[in-house]
Amino acid sequence: YACVVTAPCGRIIVWNQQAERTFGLSGEDMRVLPFQYLSIAPSCCPLYRHTIQQLQSNHEILTVNRRIELSALHRDAHELPIEFSISLIRSGETFMFSAFLRDITERRQWEMELYQAKEAAEAATSAKSAFLANMSHEIRTPMNGIIGLGSLMLKTPLSDPQREFIVRKRVVEGKGLDPGR
Numbered sequence: 001y002a003c004v005v006t007a008p009c010g011r012i013i014v015w016n017q018q019a020e021r022t023f024g025l026s027g028e029d030m031r032v033l034p035f036q037y038l039s040i041a042p043s044c045c046p047l048y049r050h051t052i053q054q055l056q057s058n059h060e061i062l063t064v065n066r067r068i069e070l071s072a073l074h075r076d077a078h079e080l081p082i083e084f085s086i087s088l089i090r091s092g093e094t095f096m097f098s099a100f101l102r103d104i105t106e107r108r109q110w111e112m113e114l115y116q117a118k119e120a121a122e123a124a125t126s127a128k129s130a131f132l133a134n135m136s137h138e139i140r141t142p143m144n145g146i147i148g149l150g151s152l153m154l155k156t157p158l159s160d161p162q163r164e165f166i167v168r169k170r171v172v173e174g175k176g177l178d179p180g181r
Contacts (some may be wrong), residue, residue, distance in 0.1 A: 001018060005097065019101070044070035
C-alpha cells in the first residue's frame with residue numbers, strides 16, 4: 001500500500017516508496033503543494049475535502065477507517081482508480097491524517113472483463129432461447145399436420161388398391177402376406 005501522512009493543511013509529512021511508484025512522484029515533488037492538488041483527481045477533490053473537514057470537526061463519517069474508491073492523478077496526468085482509507089492521528093492538541101492508498105486499475109479491468117463476459121453470456125442465452133422457440137414452432141407446425149393426417153388415416157378404412165399396395169410391398173420386402181410380422 002502507498003502510505004501518505006499529511007498535516008491538516010495537506011502538507012506531506014510521510015510519502016513512502018509505494019506512493020512514489022503509484023503516483024510517479026517523489027517525496028520531494030510532493031512537498032511543493034498540498035496532497036489533494038497533486039494526487040487527487042479534480043472530480044474527487046470535493047469528496048476528499050469533505051472527508052478532511054469532517055475529520056477536523058470530529059464528526060463520525062463513513063469514509064474514516066473504511067475503504068472508499070476514488071480517482072487519483074499520476075504524474076503523467078492520467079487518472080487511476082485507487083482504494084483509499086484515511087484516519088485521523090491525534091497527539092494532544094495536534095493531529096495528522098494517515099491515508100493508505102492502493103491502485104485498483106487491475107481489479108477494475110477484471111471487473112469490466114467479468115461484466116462483458118456476463119453480458120455476452122446473457123446475449124448468447126437470449127439468442128439460444130429465441131432460436132429454440134423459433135425452431136420449436138417451425139417443427140411443431142408440420143408435425144401437427146403429420147400427426148393429424150396419421151390420425152385420420154388410422155380412422156379411415158383401407159380401399160382395395162391400398163390393401164393391394166401393402167400386400168405387394170410386404171412380398172417385395174420378403175415379409176410375406178402375414179400382416180402380423
